[in-house]
Amino acid sequence: MSNPAHADLATLFQAQQAAFARERFPSLAVRLDRLERLHRLLTQNEERIADAISADFGNRSRHETAMAEVFIVLGAITHTRKHLKRWMTKRRVATSFHSLPGSSWITPQPLGVVGIVSPWNYPLQLALAPAVEALAAGNRVMIKPSELTPRFSELLAQLIGQHYATDECTVVTGEADLAREFVRLPFDHLFFTGSTAVGRQVGVAAAANLTPVTLELGGKSPVIIDVDCDLEEAARKIAAGKLLNAGQTCIAPDYALVPTVQLDAFAQAFVQAARRLYPTLAHNNDYTSIVNPRHQARLQGLVENARALGARVLPTHADEVALAQTRKLPPQLLLDVTDEMSVMQEEIFGPLLPLLPYQKLEDAIGYINAHPRPLALYWFGHNLSHRDQVLLETTSGGVTLNDTLLHVAQENLPFGGVGPSGSGAYHRETGFRLFSHNKPVFAQSRFSGTRLLWPPYGKLADNMIRLLKKFA
Numbered sequence: 263m264s265n266p267a268h269a270d271l272a273t274l275f276q277a278q279q280a281a282f283a284r285e286r287f288p289s290l291a292v293r294l295d296r297l298e299r300l301h302r303l304l305t306q307n308e309e310r311i312a313d314a315i316s317a318d319f320g321n322r323s324r325h326e327t328a329m330a331e332v333f334i335v336l337g338a339i340t341h342t343r344k345h346l347k348r349w350m351t352k353r354r355v356a357t358s359f360h361s362l363p364g365s366s367w368i369t370p371q372p373l374g375v376v377g378i379v380s381p382w383n384y385p386l387q388l389a390l391a392p393a394v395e396a397l398a399a400g401n402r403v404m405i406k407p408s409e410l411t412p413r414f415s416e417l418l419a420q421l422i423g424q425h426y427a428t429d430e431c432t433v434v435t436g437e438a439d440l441a442r443e444f445v446r447l448p449f450d451h452l453f454f455t456g457s458t459a460v461g462r463q464v465g466v467a468a469a470a471n472l473t474p475v476t477l478e479l480g481g482k483s484p485v486i487i488d489v490d491c492d493l494e495e496a497a498r499k500i501a502a503g504k505l506l507n508a509g510q511t512c513i514a515p516d517y518a519l520v521p522t523v524q525l526d527a528f529a530q531a532f533v534q535a536a537r538r539l540y541p542t543l544a545h546n547n548d549y550t551s552i553v554n555p556r557h558q559a560r561l562q563g564l565v566e567n568a569r570a571l572g573a574r575v576l577p578t579h580a581d582e583v584a585l586a587q588t589r590k591l592p593p594q595l596l597l598d599v600t601d602e603m604s605v606m607q608e609e610i611f612g613p614l615l616p617l618l619p620y621q622k623l624e625d626a627i628g629y630i631n632a633h634p635r636p637l638a639l640y641w642f643g644h645n646l647s648h649r650d651q652v653l654l655e656t657t658s659g660g661v662t663l664n665d666t667l668l669h670v671a672q673e674n675l676p677f678g679g680v681g682p683s684g685s686g687a688y689h690r691e692t693g694f695r696l697f698s699h700n701k702p703v704f705a706q707s708r709f710s711g712t713r714l715l716w717p718p719y720g721k722l723a724d725n726m727i728r729l730l731k732k733f734a
Contacts, residue, residue: 271440274432275447278375278402281429287372288400290347296397297346299425300390301339307421308332311386311414318382318411320551320589326507331386334671338394341673341690346398349694352703359733363707370698372400374450379441379464381456382408382553383510383611388455388478389418393431395693396453403431406444410553442467449473451697455512457609458682476686476696479679480609481636482516485666486626486652487528488643489521496642496664497531500615501539503640503666505593508550509613510557513638513659515666516610517599519626522619529576529595529617536578536593543582543590551589552612558589561612564605565594568616573599623648627655635659637683640666659683 285292304311311332316322350370357366376396380389389407396403405422407415412435419433426432434444445452445464448471454464455478468475485500487493504515520528540549552558569575576595583592593613599606605616620626630639639658641649649663659679660669670677670689678687688696706712714726 271434271443271447274404274428274434275375275449277429278404278432281427282372282374282402290350293346293350293398293400294343296426296430297339297343297394300394300397301336303421303425304332304336304339304390307417310417314414314417315385315411317413318385319553321547322507322550323548325548326550327386330506331384334387335390335394337671337673338391338690342394342398342694345691346694349398349691357704360730361704361706361710361712363709365705365707367703367705369701369703370399370695371701373697373699374401376401376403376697377444377447377449377452378403378405379445379452379454379456380405380407382410383507383512385411385414386418389433392453392455392688392693392697395688395690396451396697397431399694399697401450401697402429404444404447404449405431405433406441407433407435409435409437409441446470451476453688454478461684476688477679477684478512478677478686478688479637479682479684480512480611481634481679481683482606482609483513483636483638483640483658484630485515485518485640486623486630486642487518487520487524488623488641488645488648489524490644491642491664493524493528493531494535497528498535498538499642499665500640501532501535501593504615505536505539505549505613506667508552508591509593510550510553510611511667512609512611513667513670514611515615515640516636517606517616517618519618519620519629522621525597525617525619529597532595532615533576533578540579540593543579543592544588546590549590552591553589555589557612558591561591561610561614564603564608564610564612564614565596568596568599568603568605571600571603573597573603573605573616623651627652630656635679635681635683637679638662638667638669657681 312324312327315327352367352369354367357364378392385407389405393403407418415435419435422431422433445467451474452468453476458479461477461479465475500515540546543549574597578593591613596616599616635657637659639661641652641663657680662669669675673690676687676692677689678684715723
């Protein structure tokens, strides 16, 4: 197939609408074939994908691309293929007493044309994971990947074009102006992953067409270190989660709440953990670069702003400095931070970790609840009553206990935000339902007694209503 990346958006969209009109309920075999082609695309081109993403970043760890991108999407395909027949089957539900002996069921029906706008930080996973579920649900799909990863975006457009007809699944590439045009199309569902600020703009644009929107955003995901946790183990897991993709992860730990008496000990444990994970930085292919000079300058500006307002900066690799040509930004802990600092006002999206001391667990919970609801929350400890208190008294998109990030990798857990961190959830069956119209159907029985409630009303209707109220 030819690459439609720069073709007219409206023409592509109309072609997908027409194709859906010709095939409104693709068979199980058709859907499985579409998933198989995506599986083949990934397994046959994994090296090319890793090369393109690494070139876009300056250096992107191949292991991170394999684990956090390719593996996640392949897992989604495998899980979906295994369960798709059951998901597609109509689900019988109980019929209300007053309508017996009628029957009720729910039929999942494809929506039509789904638009996906994906970000740069995990450009493969966040483009194709929702596409897996949209295709499984029987939809046509249009994808707009980020302009900040141009090599990968062009490769994805090429590979999708080789494996799918343009009216089946297609990728369009271009700058921000094309993205703005894309989200104004009257999709049957629009799926956006990105920043909260841009998410608001997407929601406004989609509202003009009453397009349903799923927003996977971000925010400042907290870590709570409980007083009884193993500091060294917690530090290792937090460092691993924070420094994956050099912190450029929407659910990365954004700041850590640490008991005051353990603050210095945790800081030292984190430094040691970071150095074990990454003994060196500048020429270490395991350590990912910041995606571009603008984002590197933004992160360095956060550090300088915090320092100017009184924060203490503790680098994990004091013997290394940020190299502009490689964009390898050393991990840094920030202590004595306040809410007036920019680093505590915006999502960090880099290898900086502010540490906030607290006296009582209630203080940590209160701090979290005084700020916008985060995409993820992490708790480390052994006290089950403290664990349950945190779970009951905080609200976040998802939670991992005694580790980081891993709730996103569970096949049967939905993934999504809440409030400013997003709306709607997906992953596996939740995603299949998201991209389906779950049509409710009631079938009346020929033995129905509803005629007893037809007008003209009289004593019979009064008696029937009194009877029904007893079972209400």
